[in-house]
Amino acid sequence: MLAGRYMKVVVLTCIFLVGAIYYLNTNKVELPQTIIKTNDSASEIGIYIKNQAEEQGLPGVAAVVLDGSQLIYQGVVGFSNSQTGKPLDANSRFELASNSKAFTGLAIQYLVQQGKIELAHSIDTYLDDMLLTYGGQHVKVTVHDLLYHTSGIGSDTLSILRVSDSPDALSVLVTDVKGMELKYQPGSRFEYATINYDLLGAIIERVTSQSFESYVEAQILKPLGLANTHFSDEQLASGHSFYLGTAKPYEAPYYRANAPAAYLNSDIRDITTWLELLTGEKELPPLLKASFEASLVPNRQVLPSATGGSYASGWWLIQSGAGRYEHSGSNPAFGSFIMFEPHKGRAIAVLANINSSNTEDIARGINSLLEGVQPQSLEADQYRNVDTVSTIVLAVTLPFTLICLVFLGGAIKQAVTGQRQFISSPLGMLNKLLLSSVFMAGLAVCLYTIPQLFFAGVTWDVVSVWAPASFVPALIALQISAFSFILYLIFSMSWRAQDDKQVFANATLGAISGLGNTLCIFTINMAIHMDDPLANQSYIIFFFGMILYVAGQKIVRTQVLNITHKTVYEMRMKMVNKILRSPYFKMEQVEKEKIQTVLNNDAELISQFPHFLISIITSATTLFFCFIYLGTVNLTGLLLALGVVLVAITMFFIAGMRVNGYIEKARTIQEHFFHFINDLISGLKELNLNEKKSHAFSKDMDISCQDYRQSNVKSGVKFVNVLVMGELLFTVVVGFVAFIYPVLFSNLSAADVTTFVLVFLYMTGPVNGILQNIPQLMQIKVAWGRATEFSNYLNEFESKVPQQLAQKSKNAHSIRLSDVTYSYQSHDGSGQRQSFMLGPINFEFKAGEVTFITGGNGSGKSTLAKIITGLYRPDKGQVTVDGHVVNSEQLSALYTAIFCDYHLFQKIYGVEADSKRAEIDSHLEALSLTGIVSIESGVVSSTKLSTGQRKRLALLVSHLDERPVYLFDEWAADQDPKFRKVFYEGILPELKRQNKLVIVISHDDHYFHVADTIIKMEMGQMSLLDKEELHA
Structure with missing residues (x-):
């Protein structure tokens, strides 16, 4: 066992880490706000933007709103640099990220209007020897395919980009793409891929003999009157990334080859001008106007997206009413979202100096306010979710690793002092090491597949740039904690102390088993919503989760089986020794039926506690991770799930309190039943000699058995009623999610609803696993109370005279x-x-x-x-x-x-x-x-x-x-x-x-x-x- 001072260090460290991370995640920072222009009807927009930025932990947000062809809001909220406290102002520039594509698309359409580019031409017309393959054969990829993301290039090709500020970065990219095997037949389907627009930038350079940046600034931005929009980083606000729940300044690597798709910078004054152009409020030269109009024409040659959108030249046209154009932007340290409806004269732009999908959520919230509708609550975006999960992993694994190391140190010390004995064999040690190596290798493989599963299949180099700064440390901490636990597990299983019940190891294995169970449902749910479930290698995590669950259950239940029988043995022998050391005149006053019940039934019941405890830990861990998973989909869904489980468990505990009297009565009747058994055995001769006496005895015994049966049935029925109500409650919730959620949450997709239903159905098993153990726990509670009462009675009279005194007197x-x-x-x-x-x-x-x-x-x-x-x-x-x-x-x-x-x-x-x-x-x-x-x-x-x-x-x-x-x-x-x-x-x-x-x-x-x-x-x-x- 650990020394007290070591445990104090562990507990204090855990409290400090968890408290610090909780503070970081809940500490709400007051953001400064500068409203450049607003009117009375838009006053609530500024309040809404500020509140949402603070709630979501965004460092800085800029927004422009036009409605009815009038500018009704223009302002900034937050900091240009959260570390120095420098506030945003009207001159602060933001990376437009993928909203840069609209300008690249406009430049292509402008060159088409000039007759310098034909959309139907193959790209190798402009890029020498630019041949791509599909199925091992060279195929034709047109400029049209690049412009509308139907080239067959996959979204995972972002990994091709190199960190570079070289003027020939686009030429290098062309060289890297040559000979690429396409994911689909060109022109057959849509798949968004940033590389498409980078290749368009390379075509612009070849056609114009200018750098992409120079051409766009001179031929597009300047004529549009966007004097403050450039590819340079002058006046650029500091980018940020989430780290341990807060936004920290982050200087992301620069990929110049990605400039056509992501690196145009602008401020809210130019964004205002851009929105006025988009809504038709400003006149353009004829050629540029024709190009502008062409850039808004969507591609109808492929099926629309699941949301009903078709892609234009850097814009999504959503088929809603008269049509709505929109596009989001995501860079490692910046985010943006622009939407406009020309027929309403309405346009909204939201920019942030952090990569967050909340820019889109805020823009949609502003649109709801303009429609007179209450905005939906904002959900944390993917990267903040990743940071939250990473923070939780760090909060759990760091103290857990410390605890493992302290336990390991204590076990090694016990082995050195002889308190632990080596019980394994060389072959057994080899098996443990091999299995541990396989586990660590499996964990490493699963972690290696994370980019395939969560980051569109990009490489780890890209993930390290885009993911929150807490992500990689969390994975390292996870591996270290797993390794430290395995070291402790192997050592404690090989060098065993006599009284070591391995509660920590078994509880941890139960939790790991529950985590494996959750991984299975998580990957199954993901696979259901994928066209090709094998493509992202999620099956690897599924099999690993399955192995975690099965292996964890096998090890922990085997351990618990040994502990259970050892507990029965120790409890019985402890009680027996107390009885032997107790005065005869006191033991003579105890009914022997009570002794039989405690040593037999109560000991057996109490010994089952570790088994029920591990089952509850496994189920609770599964529920815990299911809650986290639902929270990443929809926070309201998480609260609903948590509420349902708490209601069910509360109902069970209330029922447990009510039936406690029945269980106590059944336990008392059990003692009387043992009395009848003793009478039956001892008085069998007399009963056989007298049929009348035998019948009367049988009648009394039958009454005792009936009382015992009725007490158990009454208590059981109470629990059954609550169990049925709990299951019914889950069924009602599943129906509520299926029928009511789509009405309550308009932004909840059918896939999200399916996720809720599937997870709720899966959670039924773990919840019932907890609830069905409560009756047994109540029985154990009663048995423990009776056993403790009897043990305390023995303690009062237990002999304190050493046994060796019995050998002193020979005469x-x-x-x-x-x-x-x-x-x-x-x-x-x-x-x-x-x-x-x-x-x-x-x-x-x-x-x-x-x-x-x-x-x-x-x-x-x-x-x-x-x-x-x-x-x-x-x-x-x-x-x-x-x-x-x-x-x-x-x-x-x-x-x-x-x-x-x-x-x-x-x-x-x-x-x-x-x-x-x-x-x-x-x-x-x-x-x-x-x-x-x-x-x-x-x-x-x-x-x-x-x-x-x-x-x-x-x-x-x-x-x-x-x-x-x-x-x-x-x-x-x-x-x-x-x-x-x-x-x-x-x-x-x-x-x-x-x-x-x-x-x-x-x-x-x-x-x-x-x-x-x-x-x-x-x-x-x-x-x-x-x-x-x-x-x-």
């Missing part, structure tokens, strides 16, 4: 009782309580003498015998041995006793039977037991003997015990006349000659002459009988 010359009294209460046949008091007793038993105790039933003989043997503790007075006061434990160590209800064990305990082989055989012969019973290695061959034979065998055991004091309680009563005479006239005199202290409870007055002293008990009082008067 006892006298045992004196001085003013010994003992009292107890009993019940008579009518149920009335009666008191009985023994003593005061004053007497001395001496070695080398035989003392008889006689008296009628209830006179106190057995009580006196239990006092002098130490089974009962006197209320008053004291017992001394050879003049020394002794306690009950020391007194008991002197005796070998055969009581009238003596229990004959199957094995002779406390005696080295093998070393006394000859003595055993001699006693068997003397007691006429040879051929009837045998003793091998201390084990009695049979205990199915007559009462007299059992008493004789008990006498044999007493001889082997070699104690200084013998007590016989009515031993001769069950013997035939022959052995009765042997006992009184042979065995007792022999013990006397051996100087043993012998006490005999007897009514055989024919043999009273054997006694040296005769004690008569009557109503708890002792008197001495005169032997001579008895024989007279």
Whole structure:
């Protein structure tokens, strides 16, 4: 186990890391706002933009809004650089990202109008030897295909771009693209690929013999009156990227070859002019006007997108009403969104100095305000989600790694000090190392496929540029934490401590198993919405998740199985040892049915707790990651799912509180049932002899069983009702999502609705897995309470005397009782309580003498015998041995006793039977037991003997015990006349000659002459009988 100071360090570190990350994710920064122009009708737009920017953690936002051909809002919110606190102003420029494509498309259309380019021409007409292949064959790719993204070039080709500011960057790109294998047949389908517009830029350079940037600035931007729009970075606001929940300045690498598609910079004044041009508010020269109009004509030769959009020259035309043009832009450190509806004279542009899809959400929100509709709540964009997940991973893995290392250090220390023993084998260690290597390799492969799954198949070089700065460290931390846990797991499984239940390792494996389960549903859901599920290699993560789940469950359930049985063993033996060390007079007051129930049923129930705990951890982990997944799709969906689960679990706990009484009653009835079982076994003779008695007993037992059944059924029905309601609740929620969500959330796609339904259906299993374990947990709670209550009762009386004291006294010359009294209460046949008091007793038993105790039933003989043997503790007075006061434990160590209800064990305990082989055989012969019973290695061959034979065998055991004091309680009563005479006239005199202290409870007055002293008990009082008067 870990030292306390180590655990304090771990806990404090965890609290600090989680607290710091929580603060970073929830700390809302007040953003400065500069409204350059607005009117009364647009006042709420400025408030809306500021609130949304602050809520989404955007460092800076610029927006322009035209409505009814009038400028109604123009302003900036936030910082040009969040680190220095420099605010944005009207001169701050933003990268337009993919909204640069509209200017490149316009330049192509302008050259088409001039007759310098034909859209139908193959691109190798303008780019020498620019041959591309499909299916291994050279195919024709036209300028038209590049312009409308139907070239067959895949979106993953972004990886081709090189970090470069060289003037010949586009020429290098052309060289890199030559000979590329296309993803589709050119002209057959649409797929958005940035490289298409970069190649258009290369064509512009070849046709005009100018650099792309110079041509566009001179022939397009200047005539349009966009004097502040350039490809240079002058006045450019600082770009940002999310890192641990906040936006941090980020200087992304520059890809000059991507300038035609992404690197045009502008400010809100020029963007205002651009929107006025888009809505037709400014006049253009005829040639440029024709080019402008051509650039807005969509390509109808391929099917529209799922949203009903067709692509024009750098614009999406959405078939909604009279049509709406829009386009988003995404660069590593900037984002933009522009939409306009010429027939309404409405145009909206939102720019941000961070890569975020919230620019689109804010623009759509502004449009809703203009329509008089309440805007939808903004959802975190993909990159912020990636940062959030990365932050969570760091918040979990860093403390987890620290905990693993601390546990590993503690385990190594225990191994060095000998507290842990090596239990594995070289082959076992090799297997563990090989399996661990396979796991780490599988994890590495899964992480390597992340770009295929989440980043359109680009390379890791591109991912490292575009992803939040927390992403790569999170993956490294994940691998380190996995490696550290595997090290601890291998070590703890190979070097095992005696009391190590491996709670941390098993709980972690349960959580990992739940994570694997979630990965399966996650990849299945993704595959359902893909045209080619094998293309992005999501099946790799699916198989890895499946292996995680199965392997985690196999390991943890095997471990839990061992722990469960070990727990039963330890609990039972701990209870048994407590019982053995407890005073007999106290244990005599405990109903044996209670002991049987605790040792058998309660121990079994409690031992199942680790199993239920692991099941709950696995299900809870699955739900946790399902919640995260739903949260990335729609936050409202996450809250709904969480609410449903909490309602279901709360209902179950309320039901659990209500049925606790039934479970307690069933547990009490169980004790009564054991009482009936004991009566059935012990009284079977009497029941077989009397049919009427047997029938009455069966009737009572049936009533007990019925009560037990009804209590369990009543408690079970309560849980079943709640379980059914929980399942019904999930069904209602699935229906609500399917029918109501599309109405409530207009921005929720059919794919998102399908995701919600699929995940909700999948969550039903884990939720039921938690709920169905609650009844068992309630039973375990009751069993634990009863077991703890019984254990505490034993703790009050458990002997504190070391066992070695039993070996101190080999001889006892006298045992004196001085003013010994003992009292107890009993019940008579009518149920009335009666008191009985023994003593005061004053007497001395001496070695080398035989003392008889006689008296009628209830006179106190057995009580006196239990006092002098130490089974009962006197209320008053004291017992001394050879003049020394002794306690009950020391007194008991002197005796070998055969009581009238003596229990004959199957094995002779406390005696080295093998070393006394000859003595055993001699006693068997003397007691006429040879051929009837045998003793091998201390084990009695049979205990199915007559009462007299059992008493004789008990006498044999007493001889082997070699104690200084013998007590016989009515031993001769069950013997035939022959052995009765042997006992009184042979065995007792022999013990006397051996100087043993012998006490005999007897009514055989024919043999009273054997006694040296005769004690008569009557109503708890002792008197001495005169032997001579008895024989007279």
